[in-house]
Amino acid sequence: MTHAISVEAVGIGKHFGTFHALSDVSLKVTPGTVHGLLGENGAGKSTLVKCLLGYYKADDGGFIVDGREASIERPADADALGLGMVYQHFTLVPSMTVAENLVMSRQNVPSVINWRSEIAGLKQFMERMPFKVPLEVEVGSLAAGERQKTEIIKQLYLERKFLVLDEPTSVLTPQEATEMLGLVRGLAHSGTLTIVIITHKLKEVAAFVDEVTVLRRGRMAGSGLVKNLGPSDLTAMMIGEPHAPKNPERKGAPSGEARLAVSGLRTAEDSGRKGLSIDSLIVHANEIVGIAGVSGNGQKDLVEVLGGQRPIASGSMQVDGAPYDASREQSQAHDVRVLPEEPLRNGCVPPMTVVDNLNLRSFDLGSGKSRRSWLDRTGMATRARDMIAAYGIRTPSPQAPIGVLSGGNVQRCVLARELDGDVRLLIVANPCFGLDVKAVAETRARIMAARNGGTAVLLISEDLDEILELADRVAVMHEGEIVHEMPAEGADPQEIGRHMLGHHG
Amino acid sequence: MEAIGTVLLAMLAGSLRVSTPFLFVSLGECLTEKSGRINLGNEGVLVLGAMVAYATSYETGSPWAGVAAAAVAGLLLGGLHGAICSLARVNDVAMGIAIMLAGTGIAFFLGKPYVQPSATLLTGIPFGFWSDNAQVRNALSVCPLFLLGIAAAIALHWCFNATRVGLRVRIVGDSQDAALALGLPIDRTRFLATACGSALAGIGGAFLSLYYPGSWNEGLSSGQGLMAVALVVFSRWNPINCIYASLLFGAAGALGPSLQTVGITWGYYLFYAAPYIFTLVVLIITARGGRSLRGMPGQLSIGR
Numbered sequence: 001m002t003h004a005i006s007v008e009a010v011g012i013g014k015h016f017g018t019f020h021a022l023s024d025v026s027l028k029v030t031p032g033t034v035h036g037l038l039g040e041n042g043a044g045k046s047t048l049v050k051c052l053l054g055y056y057k058a059d060d061g062g063f064i065v066d067g068r069e070a071s072i073e074r075p076a077d078a079d080a081l082g083l084g085m086v087y088q089h090f091t092l093v094p095s096m097t098v099a100e101n102l103v104m105s106r107q108n109v110p111s112v113i114n115w116r117s118e119i120a121g122l123k124q125f126m127e128r129m130p131f132k133v134p135l136e137v138e139v140g141s142l143a144a145g146e147r148q149k150t151e152i153i154k155q156l157y158l159e160r161k162f163l164v165l166d167e168p169t170s171v172l173t174p175q176e177a178t179e180m181l182g183l184v185r186g187l188a189h190s191g192t193l194t195i196v197i198i199t200h201k202l203k204e205v206a207a208f209v210d211e212v213t214v215l216r217r218g219r220m221a222g223s224g225l226v227k228n229l230g231p232s233d234l235t236a237m238m239i240g241e242p243h244a245p246k247n248p249e250r251k252g253a254p255s256g257e258a259r260l261a262v263s264g265l266r267t268a269e270d271s272g273r274k275g276l277s278i279d280s281l282i283v284h285a286n287e288i289v290g291i292a293g294v295s296g297n298g299q300k301d302l303v304e305v306l307g308g309q310r311p312i313a314s315g316s317m318q319v320d321g322a323p324y325d326a327s328r329e330q331s332q333a334h335d336v337r338v339l340p341e342e343p344l345r346n347g348c349v350p351p352m353t354v355v356d357n358l359n360l361r362s363f364d365l366g367s368g369k370s371r372r373s374w375l376d377r378t379g380m381a382t383r384a385r386d387m388i389a390a391y392g393i394r395t396p397s398p399q400a401p402i403g404v405l406s407g408g409n410v411q412r413c414v415l416a417r418e419l420d421g422d423v424r425l426l427i428v429a430n431p432c433f434g435l436d437v438k439a440v441a442e443t444r445a446r447i448m449a450a451r452n453g454g455t456a457v458l459l460i461s462e463d464l465d466e467i468l469e470l471a472d473r474v475a476v477m478h479e480g481e482i483v484h485e486m487p488a489e490g491a492d493p494q495e496i497g498r499h500m501l502g503h504h505g
Numbered sequence: 506m507e508a509i510g511t512v513l514l515a516m517l518a519g520s521l522r523v524s525t526p527f528l529f530v531s532l533g534e535c536l537t538e539k540s541g542r543i544n545l546g547n548e549g550v551l552v553l554g555a556m557v558a559y560a561t562s563y564e565t566g567s568p569w570a571g572v573a574a575a576a577v578a579g580l581l582l583g584g585l586h587g588a589i590c591s592l593a594r595v596n597d598v599a600m601g602i603a604i605m606l607a608g609t610g611i612a613f614f615l616g617k618p619y620v621q622p623s624a625t626l627l628t629g630i631p632f633g634f635w636s637d638n639a640q641v642r643n644a645l646s647v648c649p650l651f652l653l654g655i656a657a658a659i660a661l662h663w664c665f666n667a668t669r670v671g672l673r674v675r676i677v678g679d680s681q682d683a684a685l686a687l688g689l690p691i692d693r694t695r696f697l698a699t700a701c702g703s704a705l706a707g708i709g710g711a712f713l714s715l716y717y718p719g720s721w722n723e724g725l726s727s728g729q730g731l732m733a734v735a736l737v738v739f740s741r742w743n744p745i746n747c748i749y750a751s752l753l754f755g756a757a758g759a760l761g762p763s764l765q766t767v768g769i770t771w772g773y774y775l776f777y778a779a780p781y782i783f784t785l786v787v788l789i790i791t792a793r794g795g796r797s798l799r800g801m802p803g804q805l806s807i808g809r
Binding site for chain 2: 075076087089090091092093094095096100103104105109110111112113114115
């Protein structure tokens with residue numbers, strides 16, 4: 001078995017053109033510990049580890065690995081030093097078995113592979129591992145948690161002594177996350193590996209991390225032992241303010257009026273995955289219903305059905321008691337709005353201007369919802385200007401194509417458009433994905449404000465904390481079915497996690 | 506009753522006879538698509554291979570030299586496709602159509618002088634020697650290229666499962682992220698897979714001009730190169746399945762001539778169209794409902 005090594009980055013600087021992604025950043029990782037690398041999106045965390053692993057070449061500074069100065073110019077150099085990384089987007093080949101993936105990840109694959117002896121060798125190797133994964137199963141059929149374990153097993157198989165985990169729990173259920181982080185901590189403390197975890201979840205830092213380094217806007221914002229730092233210290237380092245923005249206030253109880261009623265909804269299976277099979281889903285006025293689930297259990301299909309992007313095989317959808325087919329006419333008539341995930345792809349026309357994109361819902365409507373054939377360019381520009389001001393959208397010009405805006409600003413544009421005017425039903429999917437702390441707070445506040453104003457909100461999110469914060473009621477999706485429903489007040493994340501994995505009772 | 510037997514025997518014979526080009530082109534296409542690229546140019550490669558094989562056999566007197574030359578011609582034309590598709594923002598489907606037209610064009614241009622003369626052809630292996638029925642003997646006379654094709658299918662299957670090269674092709678075709686993380690040369694792998702795939706398609710062309718129908722003219726191929734794309738879909742990107750699929754398509758192609766042998770002459774053109782109708786049916790059944798197919802390489806441009 002290998003031994004954990006120390007890694008130190010000294011005065012690292014990296015710029016892309018005139019943009020300084022990192023300036024004078026140092027990181028010191030003690031062998032056999034779990035080190036947290038914290039910071040908001042765009043703080044430079046991934047740039048730093050990419051320099052360390054040879055994907056980028058640092059402009060200034062250097063690395064010391066295992067006490068010796070190391071020159072890391074290419075990924076192969078990092079490989080040779082025993083440095084490895086598990087990416088957020090897994091790099092296992094889905095159509096291959098675990099065994100095939102492991103063998104092919106080696107440097108010295110023989111030109112003809114003798115599977116009998118390889119499998120025997122892998123079985124022996126697996127005996128020594130703290131956790132097991134099935135060898136002869138296709139990776140594509142493994143659950144996200146199992147895949148993550150396979151990624152870590154792969155790094156151990158490659159005899160890494162230092163491992164970076166990039167947001168390792170973002171695709172896991174609470175149970176899987178706890179289990180996985182526990183295993184990782186065990187590996188580090190047994191002296192097998194030194195671990196760096198890139199994260200922004202303070203709870204995980206408090207429970208599993210020994211030391212932290214915090215980055216803000218490409219610079220060091222602080223570092224230290226976790227046991228000496230409280231959550232407010234970490235927040236202060238991350239966002240420059242001592243307190244995270246407060247949760248938005250919930251006003252009034254859900255009304256008895258069913259705004260959205262889905263019953264007996266079925267869709268065809270797709271890419272070998274089961275289609276939707278929802279017996280009943282109701283969202284009342286003045287209520288947020290949160291749909292929790294492990295990514296890929298039909299949440300996306302549900303958003304597509306409600307947004308008119310996916311046909312249904314059978315069943316019915318009703319809005320305000322009238323049949324609803326998600327066509328443009330009906331969504332305009334009933335004031336149904338959708339904030340899809342990846343809004344640039346699913347809710348915008350990237351080459352069209354910000355003004356045009358902000359008017360996609362209403363450009364063909366005149367006063368009193370009458371149809372118009374000639375565009376009211378002045379009216380469109382005015383409405384866009386108001387939205388840009390109200391939502392603080394940063395754009396070079398209202399006439400710039402929306403595709404050039406940053407992710408956060410695209411998100412604000414779509415949010416502004418979808419919340420414009422009278423909204424009776426709002427469907428939102430992962431609204432805060434990739435936003436920084438302040439933008440997250442702002443987005444959540446707006447969703448809550450819509451709910452308080454009487455809108456019925458269906459919130460589909462892979463972030464369970466977000467659901468527990470915003471929702472009045474939680475529904476859990478598993479393999480296209482709603483397997484459990486409960487009030488959000490006092491809901492137990494562990495129990496929700498069990499239902500997310502399809503374990504009931 | 507005897508008529509049905511005759512038709513079935515004729516279809517078996519036809520299937521053994523006309524399936525070979527399907528087999529070679531589909532194996533080549535399978536290899537290329539496994540690496541994550543589509544090559545519609547194999548129709549052009551097929552025609553060019555046929556012409557080059559015939560011309561070489563005529564000039565040298567050796568049909569096997571013709572087969573080798575056809576493979577080289579395929580390698581070059583496929584290499585061209587592979588090299589151009591490696592450039593940024595080149596669409597492999599559009600490029601494939603250009604290669605198809607270029608291949609047939611070059612073949613017609615260079616092949617004009619070889620329409621008349623007769624070259625030495627490949628001879629069949631008489632597996633029907635035990636029978637004194639002429640029809641059976643005729644049916645079981647098998648072209649050596651057919652056996653070569655079966656060997657190639659088995660070899661390809663083994664490659665994809667148990668060799669470093671084969672697994673690398675699958676990784677490149679299935680997950681660009683994984684290939685990048687492993688430091689595999691994506692463009693080079695696809696280039697080689699496209700070139701080698703087209704070399705196989707070229708051998709399929711050699712079969713057309715040197716065995717059956719066994720002459721060179723401009724109407725030699727009737728779209729086998731394009732139908733092979735459907736055939737790969739039907740085989741779920743599995744080389745062994747390509748053998749069965751080719752035999753099935755071959756049998757469909759032999760339906761018309763077989764019915765003629767027992768005197769059924771109505772619907773002549775209809776029965777001749779059987780393989781095309783079969784292709785349509787296969788595509789409609791496998792592509793129903795807009796879902797992506799099991800076994801399809803993840804990086805294929807039609808699937809993304």
